[in-house]
Amino acid sequence: MTSVFDAGPAAPCPAPFNLAAxxxxxxxxxxxxxxxxxxxxxxxxxxxxxxxxxxxRGIATGLLQRGLKPRDKILMRMGNTVDFPLSYxxxxxxGMVPVPTSSQLTxxxxxxxxxxxxxxxxxxxxxxxxxENSGCTEIGQAELDAMHALxxxxxxxxxxxxxxxxxxxxxxxGQPRAVCHAHRxxxxxxxxxxxxxxxxxxDRLLHAGAFNWTFTLGTGLMDPWSIGATALIPExxxxxxxxxxLLRKHKATIFAAVPGVYRKILSQPNIPDLPDxxxxxxxxxxxxxxxxxxxxxxxxxxxxxxFGMSECSTFISSSPTTPAENGMxxxxxxxxxxxxxxxxxxxxxxxGSAGTIAIHRSxxxxxxxxxxxxxxxxxxxxxxWFITGDQAVMDQSGGVSYxxxxxxxxxxGGFRVSPLEVEAALLPHPDIREIGATDIRVKExxxxxxxxxxxxxxxxxxxxxxxxxxxxxxxKQPRAYIRLPKLPSNPNxxxxxxxxxxxxxAHLRRx
Numbered sequence: 001m002t003s004v005f006d007a008g009p010a011a012p013c014p015a016p017f018n019l020a021a022x023x024x025x026x027x028x029x030x031x032x033x034x035x036x037x038x039x040x041x042x043x044x045x046x047x048x049x050x051x052x053x054x055x056x057r058g059i060a061t062g063l064l065q066r067g068l069k070p071r072d073k074i075l076m077r078m079g080n081t082v083d084f085p086l087s088y089x090x091x092x093x094x095g096m097v098p099v100p101t102s103s104q105l106t107x108x109x110x111x112x113x114x115x116x117x118x119x120x121x122x123x124x125x126x127x128x129x130x131x132e133n134s135g136c137t138e139i140g141q142a143e144l145d146a147m148h149a150l151x152x153x154x155x156x157x158x159x160x161x162x163x164x165x166x167x168x169x170x171x172x173x174g175q176p177r178a179v180c181h182a183h184r185x186x187x188x189x190x191x192x193x194x195x196x197x198x199x200x201x202x203d204r205l206l207h208a209g210a211f212n213w214t215f216t217l218g219t220g221l222m223d224p225w226s227i228g229a230t231a232l233i234p235e236x237x238x239x240x241x242x243x244x245x246l247l248r249k250h251k252a253t254i255f256a257a258v259p260g261v262y263r264k265i266l267s268q269p270n271i272p273d274l275p276d277x278x279x280x281x282x283x284x285x286x287x288x289x290x291x292x293x294x295x296x297x298x299x300x301x302x303x304x305x306x307f308g309m310s311e312c313s314t315f316i317s318s319s320p321t322t323p324a325e326n327g328m329x330x331x332x333x334x335x336x337x338x339x340x341x342x343x344x345x346x347x348x349x350x351x352g353s354a355g356t357i358a359i360h361r362s363x364x365x366x367x368x369x370x371x372x373x374x375x376x377x378x379x380x381x382x383x384x385w386f387i388t389g390d391q392a393v394m395d396q397s398g399g400v401s402y403x404x405x406x407x408x409x410x411x412x413g414g415f416r417v418s419p420l421e422v423e424a425a426l427l428p429h430p431d432i433r434e435i436g437a438t439d440i441r442v443k444e445x446x447x448x449x450x451x452x453x454x455x456x457x458x459x460x461x462x463x464x465x466x467x468x469x470x471x472x473x474x475x476k477q478p479r480a481y482i483r484l485p486k487l488p489s490n491p492n493x494x495x496x497x498x499x500x501x502x503x504x505x506a507h508l509r510r511x
Contacts, residue, residue, distance in 0.1 A: 002348040003340035003355055003394035010335035010364050013187040016157035019164045020056060020093035022186050026228035027053035035225055038082060039206075039246050040235045047082065052225070055148040057155075059090025062147030063121075066137060070095030070156050072120035073166065075136070077110065079103050079125040080210040080236040085221050087123050087144055092164055092183075095156030096120075099166045099178070102415075103212055104473035107131045109176075113168070116178060116372065160184040166371060167214050169310035169416060176421065178371035179310050188365030189223060189313065195333030196306045196317035197254065197281055199227055204276075206232035206247055208240065208257035215284055215414060218313060219256050240264035248272050256281040258414035259288065259445060262295055262303065271298050279304060283314055284414025286402055288445035289327060305329050307402065309388055310416070311367040311380075312359055316400050324399070331398040336363060339385060340394050346382045351396050354403060358385035408497045410439035412449055412475045419497055422449065422478065425471040429464070431455050436487050437478060438497040440504050451478035452500050458483055 027035070030049040038045040047055075068074070074091050076098055078084045084100070091098040099117060101110065103125075111131040114122075121137040123144060124130050130138070164183040168176045193199045197219070207220025211233060224231040232250055234243065240261045247255055252274075259282050265271065280295065280303040287305040295303050307329050308314030315336045318324035322331055332338035339348045340355030349355035359366060361384040369377035380386055391403035410417045422437040434454045439447040451464075461481050468477045488499035 001351050001396060003351050003353065004338070004348050005332040005394070005398040006337045007332070007334045009362070010188065010191060013160040013184040013364055015160055017160040017183050017187070018093065018095075018155040018157050019183040019186045020060075020089040021155040021157070023089060023222050023225050024049075024053045024056065025226070030228055033228070034230045036082065036221070036231045036233065037250065038233055038235055039250055040238070041242065041245070044250070045082070045235075049225075049228075052086075054152060055086050056089045056093055057152030058150040059087055059144060059147045060094035060153035061150040062144070063091060063094050063096060063139075064153060065150075066121070066139065068094070068096055068120055068137070071097065071163070073097045073099055073117050075110075075114065075117060075119040075122045076100045076212075077103070077105075077122055077124040077128045077130050078141075078212055079128055080212055081125070082211060082233075083125070083141060083144055084211040085217060086148075088165070088217065090147070091123075093155050094153055095158070097163050097165060099168075100212060100214060100217065101168060102473055102475070103128050103210075104475060105129060106471060106473065108471060109473065113176070113178075117166070158183075160187065161368075163368060167310055176418075177373065177376070180368040180371050182368050184364045185313070186222060186226065188363065189218065189226070191333040191335045191365075192219075192306070192314055192317070193223065193227065194319070195322070196304060196314060196319050196330075197223065197256075198279070198304075198320040199223060199229055199254070201228040203229040203253045203278075204232055204251055205229060205254040205256060206234075206243075206250070206252035208234065208243055208255070208261045210236065214310070215256075215258075219281065219283070241268055244268070244271050244274065247274050247277060251276040253278050254281060255279075256283075258282065258284040259286070259291055260413055262291055263445060266291070266294050266298055274299055274301070277301055279320060281306065283308065285411045286404075286445075287329075291445055307357075307390070307400070309390075311386065311388075312363060312365050315359055315363070315365065316357070327401055328399045329392075329402045330400060332400070336360075338400075340392060341382060341385055341387065343382065343387055351394060354391055354393055357388045357390045357392050357400075358382070359388070360384055361386060408438065410437070410449055411447060412439070415475045417449065417476050422451065422468075422472065422476055425476075426451060426453075426464075426468060426478075429459075429467055431457070431459050434487050434495075436495045436497055436500050438501045440501060440508070442508065448479040449477070450480045450482060450504065452482050452484050452487060452504075454484060454486060 209216035306314035306317035318330035337360035419437040
């Protein structure tokens, strides 16, 4: 038997369709029900479904009045506030194409994106880096806020296959890739509700991430809103250690976070009882079995893990109805078609054998492609299978055990980062001769990015950190810099990041 899971096709996306209209389809019926609560220790900022939809459609009107048109790309340079999802959905409601970006990106990083995207406008918050003389229409926070009160625009309905939004992911080429998604991508997330989160209309889902992170945007906001549940988001600056008190006070029924946040919560000596919490959700990086068990011992609840990527969100997961067996991440969600493939031969591997995770071209959540990179898009396919680059083993029941990446991509707190991008940013330093970056496991379940370099004389680490800070977003910056006599290479003379990783992790184990 081969490692392929096919439980039948997903329900087709209706047409005409609009992603924002789908997300807010329950708004008219739910009216005053809280759609969003922004939490702080002292108070909550509450948005009803009625307020949410009026603000979104008002922003759509305002963007149209500013001369923007359907299909125009809009670069989002906004902070961790509710204005981020409001503006994102407002642009989509009007048929425009928002491009959300991390607020941590530097002006040079954003300038490269502008060159590749040619956006018609930039939406920005004060204090978020925007290149000077961008050449785009610039719309600031105050103007966006004033749009909330404008008459509501009609949703721009159309083909569910048309472009809805673009997100960036680090690529193996070293340059961030613009991943294009269709409106139908939100329709596909219904498979995640059933196969991972177990969302109900009565749920209160607290997501630990920031508004301007795609993990939060999907799992923490649009998923609850799509079924009429309530989203809970901690205010900017909330420490992970403060989350248990918020979970208890605001009667959260589901908690979503990257594994690192669970780890920080569990480092506290006392965690309060969480009587309303049904379960937790984890994604973005591998969830260690020891962490899952520690959470269960401390809270009595389960964490359900999901695997996915920017090109297709999550499609393998465990859930309350299909919990994962020991050591597994879960099973392909019902409606998905997933296989493990040998990329050398293009053949589907037998059950019990290691292969590369692949998802079928027909999946409604799969990207349209990489912007302006048709050849790179096509190179990701073997026949009709999109190849992820992640290794796994599948058993006869469809259970998947994750083995890790088969390339050099790094994981920094749930963000995938290309070592080539980090190296390219640091190599111009006048005193660095060679440099290699990789993620190093410093303890079970925790990895950090480190840079290894050669130079004629030692370089002050603080100066290297300042150099990186001017060129890389915080999550891409190495946490440590190590000078070596020479960098390891493979027989072809290329840098061996695997050797860097293995030798340094062995050194840490000895010390």
